[in-house]
Amino acid sequence: xKALFSVLLLALFAGTVPAFGDDALPLRHVRAENEALRALVxxxxxxxxxLSALIxxxxxxxxxxxxxxxxxxxxxxxxxxxxxxxxxxxxxxxxLDCRGMLLEQVARLGHELRHAxxxxxxxxxxxxxxxxxxxxxxxxxxxxxxxxxxxxxxxxAGRRVYQEVLSHAATLAAR
Numbered sequence: 487x488k489a490l491f492s493v494l495l496l497a498l499f500a501g502t503v504p505a506f507g508d509d510a511l512p513l514r515h516v517r518a519e520n521e522a523l524r525a526l527v528x529x530x531x532x533x534x535x536x537l538s539a540l541i542x543x544x545x546x547x548x549x550x551x552x553x554x555x556x557x558x559x560x561x562x563x564x565x566x567x568x569x570x571x572x573x574x575x576x577x578x579x580x581x582l583d584c585r586g587m588l589l590e591q592v593a594r595l596g597h598e599l600r601h602a603x604x605x606x607x608x609x610x611x612x613x614x615x616x617x618x619x620x621x622x623x624x625x626x627x628x629x630x631x632x633x634x635x636x637x638x639x640x641x642x643a644g645r646r647v648y649q650e651v652l653s654h655a656a657t658l659a660a661r
Contacts, residue, residue, distance in 0.1 A: 515544040516551045516599065523553050523582075530592035534650035536643055537592065540599040547606035549576045551599065555584035564594035566601045571612040578602050589651055596647030600640040 518524040531538040544551060558565065563586060569577040580598040582591050604624060605611045611620045621635035628636045 513545070514541075515547060515549060516541050516553065518553045519555070523555060526588065526591060527553060527595065530595060530647070530651065533654040534592070534596065534647045536646040536650055537596045537599065540596060540603055540643065543603050544599065544606060547603075548574060548609075549578060549602055549606040551578050551580055551602045553580045553582065553595065556581040557585065558583040563590070564598050566598045568605070568611075568614070568617050576605065576612060578605060589648065589655075592651050593644045593648035597640045597644030600643035601637070604637060604639065 516527055518527050527541070531541050552569075558581060562583065564580065564582045567579050567581075569579055571577070580595065580602070582594055582598075586594065604620070605617065608616075608620045611617050618633070618635075621637070622632075624639075625635040625637040628634050
């Protein structure tokens, strides 16, 4: 069923530049499904130079990222999935577990956007096999299925975003 949904979603995007809402130019490649997530992305980018740099890098790429809230299984806090490629664009979805604290969600967003940048930096990463090949080279498996991977760069990015947002909050509180 998920595969069918992804195919239908990709068919809607074919040959177009996708949008959630009324984004003004310049074209933003990190898109949120609702205002609460849009605020999380924008506020996180203002409070974290790491997150801001990831968003700017994606804005210069052929990768569009759709950020959604989702109730994820207990073993997941966030995940990135490739939706597909069409018309010279690649589409990924980031799902953040909606039950986490906002600070944690921003850090997880940074982690997942680092994965999106990894994909953006690999022009041949356009489907499941090429994504698995990419992460087989740059990452390490996190389960015995060898279908879920992690990278140290994404772990580090999530930690940096967390620390930067926390530091920003502490600076504001000290004023």
